[in-house]
Amino acid sequence: MRRDPVVALEIGTSRTVVCVGEPDDNGRMRVTGLGTYPTTGVRKGQIIDFKQASNGVESARVEAEDKAEVSIWQALISATGGHIEGKPYREVLPIESSDKVVCQADMTDLDELLSTPPLESEQVLLHSLHQSYSVDDQHGVSDPKGMQCKMLERSAINIQANKNRIDNLKRVVEDIKMDVIDVAFDGVSASLAVLTAAQKRDGVLLIDLGAGTTTAMTFYGQLISDIFCLGIGGDHTTHDIATGFNIPLMRAEQVKCKHGSALVNSEVSKGRIELPEEVGFDNRTISAKSLQVIINARMDELFKIIRARLDERGFLCQLGAGVVLTGGGAYLKGVTELAERIFGTSCRIGVPINVDGFDNLDKPASYATIAGLVKYGFDANSRLKTKSGFWSMFKSLFGW
Amino acid sequence: MKIISDLLLMGVGGGGCALSQAITAKANVSIKVLGVDTDAMSSRASEIDGFDFLLIGGARFAGHGAGGDIVNGRLAVQDDFKNLDPFLEGIRTVVIVTCLGAGTGGGATPEILKYLHERGINTLCFATLPFEFEGSSRRELSLRGLSLIADNADTLITIPLDDLYTQSGSDNLKEANVQAVEILGSGISLLWRMLCMPGYIQIDTERLRSLAVSGTKARMGFAASDDVLERAHLVVKQLGDCKLLKNPVGKPAKAEALLVGVIAGDDLMLSEISVMMKGITGLFEKCSRIEMGTVQDPFFEGRIEVVVFAFENGSKPLSESFASDVPSLDQPPVADVLPVSRNLRKGRVKGKVSKLSFGPTGRGPFQNSEPTIYEGVDLDVPAYIRYGINIEK
Numbered sequence: 115m116r117r118d119p120v121v122a123l124e125i126g127t128s129r130t131v132v133c134v135g136e137p138d139d140n141g142r143m144r145v146t147g148l149g150t151y152p153t154t155g156v157r158k159g160q161i162i163d164f165k166q167a168s169n170g171v172e173s174a175r176v177e178a179e180d181k182a183e184v185s186i187w188q189a190l191i192s193a194t195g196g197h198i199e200g201k202p203y204r205e206v207l208p209i210e211s212s213d214k215v216v217c218q219a220d221m222t223d224l225d226e227l228l229s230t231p232p233l234e235s236e237q238v239l240l241h242s243l244h245q246s247y248s249v250d251d252q253h254g255v256s257d258p259k260g261m262q263c264k265m266l267e268r269s270a271i272n273i274q275a276n277k278n279r280i281d282n283l284k285r286v287v288e289d290i291k292m293d294v295i296d297v298a299f300d301g302v303s304a305s306l307a308v309l310t311a312a313q314k315r316d317g318v319l320l321i322d323l324g325a326g327t328t329t330a331m332t333f334y335g336q337l338i339s340d341i342f343c344l345g346i347g348g349d350h351t352t353h354d355i356a357t358g359f360n361i362p363l364m365r366a367e368q369v370k371c372k373h374g375s376a377l378v379n380s381e382v383s384k385g386r387i388e389l390p391e392e393v394g395f396d397n398r399t400i401s402a403k404s405l406q407v408i409i410n411a412r413m414d415e416l417f418k419i420i421r422a423r424l425d426e427r428g429f430l431c432q433l434g435a436g437v438v439l440t441g442g443g444a445y446l447k448g449v450t451e452l453a454e455r456i457f458g459t460s461c462r463i464g465v466p467i468n469v470d471g472f473d474n475l476d477k478p479a480s481y482a483t484i485a486g487l488v489k490y491g492f493d494a495n496s497r498l499k500t501k502s503g504f505w506s507m508f509k510s511l512f513g514w
Numbered sequence: 515m516k517i518i519s520d521l522l523l524m525g526v527g528g529g530g531c532a533l534s535q536a537i538t539a540k541a542n543v544s545i546k547v548l549g550v551d552t553d554a555m556s557s558r559a560s561e562i563d564g565f566d567f568l569l570i571g572g573a574r575f576a577g578h579g580a581g582g583d584i585v586n587g588r589l590a591v592q593d594d595f596k597n598l599d600p601f602l603e604g605i606r607t608v609v610i611v612t613c614l615g616a617g618t619g620g621g622a623t624p625e626i627l628k629y630l631h632e633r634g635i636n637t638l639c640f641a642t643l644p645f646e647f648e649g650s651s652r653r654e655l656s657l658r659g660l661s662l663i664a665d666n667a668d669t670l671i672t673i674p675l676d677d678l679y680t681q682s683g684s685d686n687l688k689e690a691n692v693q694a695v696e697i698l699g700s701g702i703s704l705l706w707r708m709l710c711m712p713g714y715i716q717i718d719t720e721r722l723r724s725l726a727v728s729g730t731k732a733r734m735g736f737a738a739s740d741d742v743l744e745r746a747h748l749v750v751k752q753l754g755d756c757k758l759l760k761n762p763v764g765k766p767a768k769a770e771a772l773l774v775g776v777i778a779g780d781d782l783m784l785s786e787i788s789v790m791m792k793g794i795t796g797l798f799e800k801c802s803r804i805e806m807g808t809v810q811d812p813f814f815e816g817r818i819e820v821v822v823f824a825f826e827n828g829s830k831p832l833s834e835s836f837a838s839d840v841p842s843l844d845q846p847p848v849a850d851v852l853p854v855s856r857n858l859r860k861g862r863v864k865g866k867v868s869k870l871s872f873g874p875t876g877r878g879p880f881q882n883s884e885p886t887i888y889e890g891v892d893l894d895v896p897a898y899i900r901y902g903i904n905i906e907k
Contacts, residue, residue: 157879157880157883158880158883158884158886160883160884162883196884196886344886344888344893345884345886345893346886346893349879350880350893350894350896353878353879353880353894353896354896354897354898356878357878357896357899358896358898358905358907359905359907360907363878363879378583378585378586378589400907401905401906401907403585403906404905404906404907407585407898407903407905408896408897408898408903408905410585410589411896411897411898411901411903412896412897412898414589414592414897415893415897418592419888455573455574455593456593458573
C-alpha cells in the first residue's frame with residue numbers, strides 16, 4: 115500500500131531546500147525528491163527580501179516536484195534565527211477526583227494548559243517539549259498515570275519565536291500558492307535526523323552550523339536540557355575573510371571552502387594562497403596562516419560562547435555522547451578537532467541516519483534539518499491522520 | 515615576612531617565568547608570584563617558595579609550548595582564563611614580566627592584560643625585546659606583540675635586551691646573562707622592597723597605582739655602588755650613562771614623572787639622598803613629578819642600589835588620579851571608597867586611534883540586518899578585529 119508523502123521546506127540563509135519523503139514498507143522515511151536553489155533574500159535566517167526569497171522557494175519546489183513526480187501545494191517549514199529561544203515552563207493541575215488518582219483526562223488537561231502558555235503579544239509558541247512530571251513533592255516522575263496525589267505538575271521547555279518573523283516566513287510560502295501545515299524549529303528537526311536514542315540518553319550537544327545562524331541543543335536522559343540559537347553562522351566567517359584580505363564575499367567564500375581551517379596549523383599555514391585573476395580582480399596571494407587565524411578567531415569564539423552557556427547551566431559535564439555537528443559549517447576543515455578541544459569531549463559530523471536517501475549527496479550533514487523535518491512530518495502524521503486536509507495535500511501528477 | 519596582598523608579580527612565557535623566578539630570589543621578601551606558560555618545563559620554577567605556576571593551553575599543546583607562534587599563545591590563554599581567577603582574588607595591581615620574541619609572551623600577555631583590565635586590576639608590564647642578532651623575524655614578532663601590549667597595559671616598560679646586556683658591562687655570554695638578570699631582577703625586586711619593607715621615606719601601592727594607571731610608557735634604569743665615600747655620585751653617573759634610560763639616539767629619555775627607589779644599609783646619609791635626587795632630577799629636566807622611597811636593610815651596609823622608573827607621559831598627582839572616583843558631597847562618606855575602584859574604570863584614553871576601532875560600514879552584509887549582540891558585544895564585527903589580531907595580508 116502506498117502511503118502519502120511528506121513535503122518539507124527549509125528557507126536557509128544560503129539555500130532553499132524542498133524535500134519530498136515517503137515512508138517505505140518498513141516504516142522508514144525515504145527521500146524521493148529534493149529541490150535546492152541558492153537563497154538571496156535571507157540573512158541570519160530571516161527574510162530581508164520577500165520577492166527573492168519567494169522566487170527561491172518556487173524554483174526549489176519545481177525541482178522537487180519533477181524529481182518526486184508529485185505536485186506540491188502544502189509543506190512543513192523550518193524556522194531558525196536569533197529570535198528563537200527555549201524557555202522552561204511548568205503548569206500545575208490540582209487532582210480533583212475523589213480518589214486523587216491521576217487519570218488520562220488529568221494528563222490531557224495538563225497538556226492543554228502547557229500548550230497555551232502566557233506569551234507576549236509578539237511571541238508565538240513553536241514547540242512545547244516535555245521534560246518531566248512532579249507528583250506533589252516527588253520530582254522526576256516519567257509517567258504519573260495511576261499515581262495518587264493532590265497536585266500534578268508538568269515541566270517543559272517552550273520554544274518561542276517572534277511572531278512577525280514566523281508570519282513573514284509563512285507569507286513567503288503562501289505567496290507561491292502553497293499552504294504551511296506547521297512550523298518547526300530547525301534544531302528540533304536536525305536532532306530528529308541525526309541523533310540516536312542512546313546519544314540522547316547519555317548526553318549530547320548538537321550544534322547546527324548554518325550559514326546565518328548557529329543552533330545548539332543539549333540532550334540528557336532522553337530529554338532536551340537546553341536550546342540556544344545565535345545569529346552567527348558561516349556568512350560571518352566569510353565576511354571576516356573578505357574584510358581581512360579586502361576581497362569580494364564570493365571570493366572569500368571560495369577561499370574558505372577550499373583552503374579554510376578552523377585550526378591554526380603551523381606546518382600547513384606557512385605558505386601563501388594564490389587567488390587567480392578574474393574580471394575586475396587582479397591575481398594576488400594571501401597568507402594561509404592569516405586565513406586560518408581569521409577563521410579560528412570566529413569559530414573559537416562561537417564554540418566558547420556555547421561552552422560558557424553550558425558551563426553556567428551545569429550541562430557541560432553531561433555530554434557523555436560528545437558533540438555532534440551538522441550544517442554546512444560542519445565540513446569546515448579542523449572544526450571537529452576545535453570542538454573537541456573546547457568542549458573536552460569527542461566530536462563528530464552528524465549525517466541523517468533516521469531518514470534514507472541522503473547518503474549519495476555531497477555534504478549530507480548540511481541536509482540534517484530538512485531530513486529531520488521530513489521525519490517530523492512523518493511522525494506528526496499519526497497524530498494528524500484523522501484531521502481533514504493534511505492527507506489531501508498532494509495531488510499526483512500522474513493520477514495516483 | 516609581610517606579603518603585599520593586593521600586588522602580584524606575574525611572569526608570562528618561558529622568559530617571563532625565569533625572570534620572575536630571579537626576581538623572587540633576589541627580592542628577599544615574600545612575593546606573590548605566578549608563572550604562566552604553555553611549556554610545562556617552566557613549572558620547575560614553582561619549587562621556589564611562593565611561586566605558583568599555571569599551565570595554559572594544556573589541551574591544545576600538551577605542555578610543549580606555543581611553538582614560537584603568538585597566535586598559539588593567545589589561544590592558549592583564552593582557553594584557560596578562568597584558571598587565572600583564583601590567583602587574582604584580592605589583587606589590585608599586577609606587575610607582568612615577559613620576554614617577547616617567542617609565542618607565549620607575545621600572544622598571551624596582551625590577552626591577560628585585557629582580562630585584568632576588564633576586572634579593574636592595574637597593570638605594570640615589563641617586556642624585553644630580543645637581541646638584534648636573533649634576526650628580523652623574531653624582532654618583528656616581538657614588535658607585533660609589543661603594540662598589542664601597549665594598547666592594553668596601564669604602563670609598559672620596554673627593555674631591549676641589547677641595551678640591558680650592554681649595561682651589564684661584560685662580553686662573556688654567561689657573565690652578561692647573569693649581570694642582566696641581576697640588573698632586571700634588582701630593579702623590579704627593589705620595587706617590591708619599597709612596598710614591603712619601607713624605610714623612613716615610604717612609597718605605598720597607591721602611589722605606584724597613581725603612576726601606573728595613566729596609560730603610559732616608561733623606562734627603567736638601575737645603578738649600584740659599593741664605594742663608601744663616593745657612592746651617591748657614582749650612582750648618579752651610572753644612571754646618566756644607563757642606556758636603558760636613553761632614547762634611541764642616545765639622549766636622556768623624556769620623562770614627566772619619576773619613581774626613584776633607594777636601597778641601602780643603616781649607614782645611608784641624608785646628604786647622599788640629596789646628592790642622588792639632585793643628580794637624578796638633573797638628568798630629567800622636564801620632569802614635573804617625583805616620587806621616591808627608601809629601603810633600609812642591614813644586609814646592604816656600605817652599598818647603595820637605586821632604581822629609576824621614568825614615565826614618559828605626565829602621570830597625575832595622587833589626588834587627581836582618583837578624581838573621577840571621588841564621591842560627590844551628597845553621598846555618605848565611605849571609608850574605602852577611594853581605594854576601591856574595581857571595575858569602575860572607564861576605557862583607557864589613548865592619543866591614537868585604537869586598533870580595535872571599527873567604522874559603521876564595517877558590518878558589511880550585516881549592516882542592514884538586526885545586529886547579533888551577545889553580552890554587549892556586536893558579534894557581526896569580525897572576531898579578529900575585536901580581538902586585536904593583526905592580519906598579515
